[in-house]
Amino acid sequence: MALTPPENPHWWREPLHRMEIGWITIAFLWGLFMFGVMVYWHINGEQNLSNEAYRVNPDVYGEKVEAFAEKYTVRTEGKTEIPVVKPPPGSDIYMLGRLWEWWPILELQKDQTYRLHLSSMDWQHGFSLQPTNINLQVHPKYEMVVTLKPTKSGEFGVVCNEFCGIGHHTMLGKIYVVDK
Amino acid sequence: MIAKEKFRVCPDTGFKVFDTTEKLIKINAVVAVVFLAVGGLFGLLVALTRWPAVHLLPADLFYLVLTAHGADVLLFWIVFFEVAVLYFAGSVLLNVRLAAPRWAWAAFILMLVGAVMANVAVLQGESSVMFTSYVPMRVAPHFYLGLILFAVGALVAMFVFFGTLVIAKEEKTYEGSVPLVTFGAIVAAIIAVYTIASGAIILIPTLLWSLDLVADIDSVMYKLVWWGMGHSSQQINMATQVSIWYCIAAMVLGAKPLSEKVSRGAFLLYIVFLQLASAHHLLVEPGISSEWKVFNTSYALYLAVLGSMIHGMSIPGAVECAQRRRGFNEGMFGWLRKAPWGNPAFSGMALSVVLFGILGGITGVVLGAEQLNIIMHNTLYVPGHFHGTVVAGTTLAFMAITYLVVPLIFRREIIWPKVAQWQPYLFGLGVTGISLFMMGAGTLGVSRRHWDMAFTDAPLNFDVPPAAFLMMGLNGISAVIASIGGIMFILVIVGTILFGKKRGEDACRTNPVILPGGGATVMAAGSEGTLKLPGTIALVSVFFAAFVLYYFVNWKYLSEVWPLS
């Protein structure tokens, strides 16, 4: 039994039961299949991460985002007057995370593709776009680039879902998607 | 130290129990239970704060308590208990004295000092950074130091265990191969060595950084190595809990593994591949390629999942086989109906197997698929999943074996057997709720580690779907139920150790905890040509169907998300 040494000194040479062989085969093939699904999705699926990332100095990144916001700001919003930025479709768009805001607010067009750049000014943050439920980890000193295409219009929240200190639960950003 | 060490022969099992082993098992198990009680209380406070209608604690205390909850139950409760299990599987099952008992005591003291130090650091309020303490958030240096001391102590305990194996082999206290339960413990100890080494590699420079002796810790590098510890430590639990499943099935029902070859082969898959799943935490990280992510997150072609699925068949198979040989042969599930559901060791084990497989196992594979992680990362789905593995799986399994450890090692009769009988069900029900409702809220996008899902103080506003508020209320209720189950466990165990009736020499006949003379009626047969096991085939088929269905449902969800590339 399981509490005493195996009685057969050659337990490895024991034949397997049909049920065991069957289940092991099914489980093994299912594992191969699930591995294949991830590879398949990279080829034919529409939701993949690019792996495009760069090392970046937070100050340099901050300047880039500010220049971007200055160029395309259309209005401001909220108690803290966050700029709402409307970049042209197909362009590189920027957002930064810092204690405790996502900056700036983006206004995108439905069914257009954008290259979204993300980085943090200080600690790690979690970019959680809701309710569509896209979640990305945002690190300081790393600039991540994701190509995305909003397929629904409306107002989307960017929640921070990586703990970043006492104001973490007030860290909220926004992305508007307009029909054109 | 000395070859002639004192031991007694256990009247129930016939194993030699050495004095030092017994003391060390007791002290590690008792301290483990204390951390379970403390950490469990913190957990209840977390759930009551996340229950929107209650919202118990202010934000700073919430984050403090959440940090303490993670460290106390995920690390201290579980590792102290695992050390007790290793000493049992090494010394008791192999009938040998423990190697280097002084080192075993040193290990215990280091672990205790470390655990208390980390708790003090958190309770002082300067280390509310979550259990993961991601850089570049800064923490009081004694938080890291506490974790390092704890890890060093645990490493010493691992080597006491390995030393015990060497002595047993040299002194030939067993013949052939070690028992399966001991083998499972070896697997746990091996994973623990990698775990603790990863922890040391990252926490020591981080400690120096917190003292301004090191300029910078790269945040992605920190996460990479930290999860080599953080996730692998949960793989130690896997190996230990599977071992305990086999152990309880053997003690309560006299079940033997269907095939030593199959069970040990599955454990070998754990040794080689299980630790790769640390990648589950890095799937939406910048700077790491999809090749690395896909290979590691799948445990190399899901070979460790294969191992778990094999155990998932072997355990019910062994139980069915044992029951049928004892004559419970009606129909497909007669053996299951006639199982000792009133014995908390058995019911706890059975619930642990089922809940771990379905709530923890299936969801873990889904969560760990590279692209599916995009719709789940850092949402409440993640704690929903690991409360299925670590609480419903590991904690319930550890509670179940405690109902055998107390009469056999502490030699006390369980007081309030009725309370003990209901405890696993209540705890299992509560944890099932916690796991399901958190996963539900996570699917609706609610963030983990977050004080206010209503964003009352935020400069902007965002409305979480109302269903998510309902889920968090139900999660709170489930946490209360689980806490009642937890308190029942603590009361019965502590009460028994302090006030339980001493278990006499003849108790193995009058009030057996182990199946009496279970072997007598068993016919001799290997796994080939044994009884047919239709019940097990039906159970694994249902499990597999649920697995496949749930897997595809989630890819369907993903396909509806904004295209990303």
Place this chain on the structure above:
Amino acid sequence: MTEHLNSGDGKSGDSNGGPENGEQRIHAMQSLLDNPFLLLFIGVAVPTVLYTVWGVMEVVQVPIGQ
């Protein structure tokens, strides 16, 4: 496999092997599984190479942005 469930009769720990198999060589896989230190080496080396070292190489190779 000839076996009794002997948890109740105090014989645990010194079971007898089937004599008819006594002459055979121990299978290589069984010797591997009976060697905890070889398993320890495998269990530490494999994740160290595939997870840690490969992962560190990935992180080190992230290019510097403009």
